[in-house]
Amino acid sequence: xxxxxxxxxxxxxxxxxxxxxxxxxxxxxxxxxxxxxxxxxxxxxxxxxxxxxxxxxxxxxxxxxxxxxxxxxxxxxxxxxxxxxxxxxxxxxxxxxxxxxxxxxxxxxxxxxxxxxxxxxxxxxxxxxxxxxxxxxxxxxxxxxxxxxxxxxxxxxxxxxxxxxxxxxxxxxxxxxxxxxxxxxxxxxxxxxxxxx
Amino acid sequence: xxxxxxxxxxxxxxxxxxxxxxxxxxxxxxxxxxxxxxxxxxxxxxxxxxxxxxxxxxxxxxxxxxxxxxxxxxxxxxxxxxxxxxxxxxxxxxxxxxxxxxxxxxxxxxxxxxxxxxxxxxxxxxxxxxxxxxxxxxxxxxxxxxxxxxxxxxxxxxxxxxxxxxxxxxxxxxxxxxxxxxxxxxxxxxxxxxxxxxxxxxxxxxxxxxxxxxxxxxxxxxxxxxxxxxxxxxxxxxxxxxxxxxxxxxxxxxxxxxxxxxxxxxxxxxxxxxxxxxxxxxxxxxxxxxxxxxxxxxxxxxxxxxxxxxxxxxxxxxxxxxxxxxxxxxxxxxxxxxxxxxxxxxxxxxxxxxxxxxxxxxxxxxxxxxxxxxxxxxxxxxxxxxxxxxxxxxxxxxxxxxxxxxxxxxxxxxxxxxxxxxxxxxxxxxxxxxxxxxxxxxxxxxxxxxxxxxxxxxxxxxxxxxxxxxxxxxxxxxxxxxxxxxxxxxxxxxxxxxxxxxxxxxxxxxxxxxxxxxxxxxxxxxxxxxxxxxxxxxxxxxxxxxxxxxxxxxxxxxxxxxxxxxxxxxxxxxxxxxxxxxxxxxxxxxxxxxxxxxxxxxxxxxxxxxxxxxxxxxxxxxxxxxxxxxxxxxxxxxxxxxxxxxxxxxxxxxxxxxxxxxxxxxxxxxxxxxxxxxxxxxxxxxxxxxxxxxxxxxxxxxxxxxxxxxxxxxxxxxxxxxxxxxx
Numbered sequence: 001x002x003x004x005x006x007x008x009x010x011x012x013x014x015x016x017x018x019x020x021x022x023x024x025x026x027x028x029x030x031x032x033x034x035x036x037x038x039x040x041x042x043x044x045x046x047x048x049x050x051x052x053x054x055x056x057x058x059x060x061x062x063x064x065x066x067x068x069x070x071x072x073x074x075x076x077x078x079x080x081x082x083x084x085x086x087x088x089x090x091x092x093x094x095x096x097x098x099x100x101x102x103x104x105x106x107x108x109x110x111x112x113x114x115x116x117x118x119x120x121x122x123x124x125x126x127x128x129x130x131x132x133x134x135x136x137x138x139x140x141x142x143x144x145x146x147x148x149x150x151x152x153x154x155x156x157x158x159x160x161x162x163x164x165x166x167x168x169x170x171x172x173x174x175x176x177x178x179x180x181x182x183x184x185x186x187x188x189x190x191x192x193x194x195x196x197x
Numbered sequence: 198x199x200x201x202x203x204x205x206x207x208x209x210x211x212x213x214x215x216x217x218x219x220x221x222x223x224x225x226x227x228x229x230x231x232x233x234x235x236x237x238x239x240x241x242x243x244x245x246x247x248x249x250x251x252x253x254x255x256x257x258x259x260x261x262x263x264x265x266x267x268x269x270x271x272x273x274x275x276x277x278x279x280x281x282x283x284x285x286x287x288x289x290x291x292x293x294x295x296x297x298x299x300x301x302x303x304x305x306x307x308x309x310x311x312x313x314x315x316x317x318x319x320x321x322x323x324x325x326x327x328x329x330x331x332x333x334x335x336x337x338x339x340x341x342x343x344x345x346x347x348x349x350x351x352x353x354x355x356x357x358x359x360x361x362x363x364x365x366x367x368x369x370x371x372x373x374x375x376x377x378x379x380x381x382x383x384x385x386x387x388x389x390x391x392x393x394x395x396x397x398x399x400x401x402x403x404x405x406x407x408x409x410x411x412x413x414x415x416x417x418x419x420x421x422x423x424x425x426x427x428x429x430x431x432x433x434x435x436x437x438x439x440x441x442x443x444x445x446x447x448x449x450x451x452x453x454x455x456x457x458x459x460x461x462x463x464x465x466x467x468x469x470x471x472x473x474x475x476x477x478x479x480x481x482x483x484x485x486x487x488x489x490x491x492x493x494x495x496x497x498x499x500x501x502x503x504x505x506x507x508x509x510x511x512x513x514x515x516x517x518x519x520x521x522x523x524x525x526x527x528x529x530x531x532x533x534x535x536x537x538x539x540x541x542x543x544x545x546x547x548x549x550x551x552x553x554x555x556x557x558x559x560x561x562x563x564x565x566x567x568x569x570x571x572x573x574x575x576x577x578x579x580x581x582x583x584x585x586x587x588x589x590x591x592x593x594x595x596x597x598x599x600x601x602x603x604x605x606x607x608x609x610x611x612x613x614x615x616x617x618x619x620x621x622x623x624x625x626x627x628x629x630x631x632x633x634x635x636x637x638x639x640x641x642x643x644x645x646x647x648x649x650x651x652x653x654x655x656x657x658x659x660x661x662x663x664x665x666x667x668x669x670x671x672x673x674x675x676x677x678x679x680x681x682x683x684x685x686x687x688x689x690x691x692x693x694x695x696x697x698x699x700x701x702x703x704x705x706x707x708x709x710x711x712x713x714x715x716x717x718x719x720x721x722x723x724x725x726x727x728x729x730x731x732x733x734x735x736x737x738x739x740x741x742x743x744x745x746x747x748x749x750x751x752x753x754x755x756x757x758x759x760x761x762x763x764x765x766x767x768x769x770x771x772x773x774x775x776x777x778x779x780x781x782x783x784x785x786x787x788x789x790x791x792x793x794x795x796x797x798x799x800x801x802x803x804x805x806x807x808x809x810x811x812x813x814x815x816x817x818x819x820x821x822x823x824x825x826x827x828x829x830x831x832x833x834x835x836x837x838x839x840x841x842x843x844x845x846x847x848x849x850x851x852x853x854x855x856x857x858x859x860x861x862x863x864x865x866x867x868x869x870x871x872x873x874x875x876x877x878x879x880x881x882x883x884x885x886x887x888x889x890x891x892x893x894x895x896x897x898x899x900x901x902x903x904x905x906x907x908x909x910x911x912x913x914x915x916x917x918x919x920x921x922x923x924x
Contacts, residue, residue, distance in 0.1 A: 070605060072529060072539045074522045075801050077387040078214060078236045079531030079629075081608060084523070084542040091523070091543050099609035101616060101628045102214060102531070108235035108798055113812050117521040118546055122501055122809035122888055124518035125547040131512055135885040140550070140558070143515055148562030150494045151468060158464040159435045164450045167400035168473025169392035170802075172527025172539065174580035175552040176391065176398035179472065180406055182556065184419070185565050187433030189411060189444030190466070193400040194802070195198070195392050196447040197355070197478060197912050 063087040070097070073111040074170065078102060080111050091118050160187035167193040198396065199908045200363030201383065202408075203738070205376070205731035206660025207591065209393060211645040212346065212382035213533035213631065215616050219380035220244040222338065222345030223252045226277060226366065227352020227915070231261035232798040234386050234532075238265070250345075251338050255280065256352060257793055258823070258866050259859040270335065271861060274791050275356050275916030276325040279745035280332070281365040283321035285372050286313040287336035295374025301680040302659060303371050305734030305742075308669055312742040324745055324756060343373060344381035351388065352795070355915045357762060357776065360908040361743035368733050368743070376731065377646035377657075387532040389802065390522075394530030397591055397632075398584070402444030402770060407588035409707070411441050418708050422587035424571050435463060445771050447474070448905060448912045451488035452772045459773040468494040472552075473519070475803020476505035477872040480901035480912040483848050486875070489514075498555060502888040503805040504872030504896065507880040516885065519552050520545035527577045528601050534642075535629025536596045538605040553577060589715065590707050592633020592642070600637075604629055616643055627655060635715055635725065646731075648685050652724050656685040661696050661727025669734065670741075679728045687722030696727040739763055739907055747780070748916040749904040750845060752791055752863060754782035763907050770910050779903055788845050788918035790828070793860075794869045794897045804870035808890035820874075820894025821855040823866035824921065829856045832921060839924035841877075842867075842900050844917065850895035851877040851924050865919060867897035875899070877924075 062068075066087040073080040081100030085093040094115045098105035127143035128135045154162050163186065167179035176193075183191035198208030217223065217240040230237050242265065244250040254266035255277070263269045272280055288294050289310050299306050318329030339345055347370055353362045367383055375381030387393050399406045409415035420427045434440045445453045445466070452458050453466035469492055479485045489495055489509035497505055498517045506516055526541040545551055550558075553576045560566045573579040581598040588594065603622055604611075610621035611628040617640075618624050630641035635652070642655045650656030658679055668674045678693025698705035700714040706725035709715070718725040734741045747757045763776040799817035800807040807813045822842060824834065834840055836856040842865065843849040851874075852867070860866050873880050873893025881889050902917025 069540050069542050070608070071523060071542055072390070072537045072605070074390050074539075076234055077390055077392055077532035078234050079390065079529070079533075079535065079537055080236050086542060089543055097608070101608055101611040101613050102533070102535075103236050104239065104613060106236040106239060109816060110799065110801060110807060110813060111236070113810060114523070116810045116812065117500070117806065118523055118543060120501075120809050120811075122890065123521075123547060124500060124502055124516060124549065124885075124888060126518060127548070128516040128885055129512075130509075130514045133510065133512070135506075135516070140548070143517060144558050144562055147494070147496055147515055148559060151563065154467050154493060158467055160433065161435055161439060161444075161462055162464045162467040163470065164445055164453060164466045164468070165470045166447050166450065166472065166474040167395065169389035169395040169400075170473045170522070171391065171395070171552050172522065172525070172529055172577060173391065173394040173398055173536075173584060174527040174577035175556070176395040176400050177406055177580060177584050178553070178556050179400050180398055181423070181569065182560065183444075184405065184430065185433060185560075185569055186563070187430075187435070189402050189439070189442065190450070190453070191400060191444060192402045192447040192450065193395050194389055194447065194474060194478065195396040195401065196910065197480075197914075 063092050066092065073114055074117065075108070075110045080107060082111070082114050084115070091115055161190055163188060163190060165191040167191060169194040198363070200360035201367055201385070203735045204364055204367040205646060206662050206726065207645060209534055209645070210383070210385045210387070210532050211376065212379070212384055213535070213616060213643060214240050214384075215533070215613055216379055216382070216644065217241055217346055217384065218243045218614060220250055220344065220346040221248055221380060222250050222342035223348065224255070224339065224345055225253065225262060225348040226255040226281075227354070228348050228350040228386055229256070229260040229262045229352070229795055230348070230386060231265060233350060233388070233796045235798055237386065241265070251342060253335060253338065257860070257864055258795070260795070268335065268338070270327055270331060273324070273326040274793050274864065275358070275748040275751075276745065277353055277362040278358055278365045278743045279316055279321055279324040280327060281369050282313045282743060282745070283316040283318060283332045284336045284339065285365070285369055286316045287318070287333055288340055288372055289313065291336075291340070293336070293340035294372045298374035299371070301683040302730050304667070304675050304677050304730040304732040305669070307673070308671070309368060309733035309742050312744060324760070339373060344375045344378045345373065346375070346380065346382055346384050348384045348386060350386050352915055354906070354911055355913055357749055357904050357906055357913050358746050359906040359911050360738070361740055364735065365743040367731070371731055371733065377644065377648055379644060382644065385532075391529040393532055393534065394528070397530060397588070397593065402446050406584065407590045407593065409590065411443065413441070414708070416440065419587060421710060422583060423568070425568050429568070443770050446910050448479070448910050449770065449772050449774070451479070451485050454488035454491045455484060457484070458775065460771055461768045462771045467492060470496045470498070471505060472498040475503055475805060476508070477803045477896040477898055478869070480898050480914050481846055481848065481903060482896050482898040499805060500549065501805040501809040502884050504803055506885065507873060507883040517555060518547065518549040519555055520549040524549070525551035525553065528581055528596070528598065530632070531629065533629070534631040536601045536604070537629055538598070538602045540605070586710065589712065592635045592639075594712060594715070595634035595636050595639045596630045596632065597637060600630060633657070635719055636712070639719070648683065650685065651687045651722055652685050653719050653722070657724050658685060658728035659731045661694070661729035663729070663732060665695055667736065677729050677732070679730055684728055685722060685724070689721040689723060690728070693728045693730070694723065697725050748913060749776065749779045750784055750788070750902045750916070750918040751780070752785045752789070752918065754785060757782045766907065769905070774905055774910070775903070776907070784845055784918055788843070788920045790919050790921055791864045792842070792844070792867065792900060792902070792917045792919040793864060793915050794867050794901060797868045797870060800868070800870035802870065804872060805890065807870065808892050811891050814891035818892045819853060820868070820871040821853045823855050823857050823860045825860050825862040825864070826856050826858055827862045828921070829854060832923065834921070834923050841922045841924050843920045844900040844902055846903050848899040849876055850897070850899050852895050865921060867900070869897040872896045
């Protein structure tokens, strides 16, 4: 049934129309075309192609002394596998996990660039505070001391419910659990996260 | 998820992505998986191409997913319940329902049918805009292609009647007998990578971890797990009342600051911690911006400078750089309820610290570290163990850190068709130990409510959560437990039974920390939570059976009169929430277009991560609004021209027009990942220098409207109104 038609547009007043041709046919003609294209390009570009292939083989060799780490993409809930290659503590390359039982080597454009989460120059580099409308770098100790002091002051004056905590669906189960536990120990149910919206 | 949990026990995807390989039909409503879950598409396309399954996509917009559909149904935003109740009405009145399944495992069927009978194809056409003939045709397709699966996302939930929509989807599957079978189920694709896990951990204002709720018994359970005194925890709260009272939600926390709607809390909110959460994901975003300047303290914890770092004028904001999740480790729960261990790739870069380290430093300074970390020495594994110890309700207890790691390290040993390991160290277990994973040797539950397998092998009946008997309004009394003869293979009781309790005196299966109760149930071949019927009637909801109610901001004044919304709710998660008083039939005169929002494949959520990625930014560098050709021509708007979109709540954005017939002439679509511009002005100079995102744009949520679900308070971003003018 799926191959026979199909796209039934339910806009009132518009007639149904067929938009896809038989995908088998389409695929076959595509293969023919690409075979022809491949023949042409191989003939014309043979020397270049040979060099490219050998360069590729070399690129597949592991970085000297590197290790491979199995990990999971941080974007959506499909949970795609990622194989990260790490050399001297630096993430140097990522590979698709063709043997992962859910993603099976698949990646979207985001997951394909998972490594950029670590290499991006736009990452926050140190704690900051806004002073006189400008962002100022501060130390971790200063940041945490000031934040804790202010939180305790507000708690003392206004009570624990004067704090609201928006937690995250982008952290591990363990961290999500700690966020909820934090609110409980702080003494408030004013805690929520993205699942609400 | 509240709608789903109230139907049969758990609020989660019932089957798995891989299991869609066995579907004979895929019905997707309010999901654009091709962009939001691209790697899941292989299973949908497998069903389509190998099983010849019709792929029915119901959406106001012709999405990239719709382009892969066999049948596309264009629906008016916010009318899902009417359409699905219409399908149910067709199925039942033609006798296509699964009588045996309903007799044995469903409650409240006749009461539901009575309500559904209102939704004739003609009534459905009037409400939804879907031709009556299509309603009949789709119902027949679903009846003749079983088992089929129903998939939805935020397009189904982000409405004032979101929890009615989700219940209607569940009832549809019950009527067709598509529950508890491979290829069937309600496959709710969750959004963020760990939204299932974070929901299970209940980073939620109405519950403690594992959906235990906020009652005294729930607090006492967790106090035993934490090994702290109940009275000490009580002393931390303002008063006992506030310990049991639901808190503010992510959707409306800012009202605790602004108080534009009246709040029911003894103090306004004065401090905010925003930890891994995008401020531009809130509807009526300008109100969040306003709240920032009223707060005394704003702490933002994020790997990138998020939208919020460019808002506000006060010197009250701290930015703390947490590492990305590749620079730490821990478990996460995929949409298919599978646990995976995210192994650490590298140490935190720059001066960033991982989440655990930041939390530890904060807790230490707040003075309760000794109690907080009492059982936690090794991070994160001891935290996983504490979760396992307490989260019995959803069977996290069998998913010990060693087992999760073993699965992830041996992912190649699992079969993609069944998700079962073929030999190797995980032989016979299902990938990721999909919860509930009842014991340390349980293989996980790949399909919820599947009575064809023994409970010890991953089978389950529906959960007995709503009592054993009910008398409906019309006087009919019904037994809520499953019918005689209906139970998992090997069950000592051949039929329905209530949940297990008093195996260890004074406890039940959820509170017995020795887990003897759970083990006893499994050894008798039975489910710890009982064996009951799924229900079509939820007597604790304002609409006991799902009915259509017009969106608060509706383009159809005539239908507002016919299907008005609820009465206002004075204390809805501590804030007065308007329903009836907000529903104004005159609004459409000034704001004639319906606004919907959605994702693009290149970006994620609020976009701080992906707009901080130069490659993704290059692929999708610009905010835009999709506007129908006819509408654009009538308004004198050219493709690529700048336009103003204004909401009835006062928000306005200046964006580029993308003229397309993906949307119909009444609808405007906006992607929601952008930030860094506000009401026509750039905020670039307000980010920390050098950390501005590569691309900025107006945030769609500046113009999303007022409106919240009556049960969950999820924001209604998929059915508001707006006006459009050339800029």
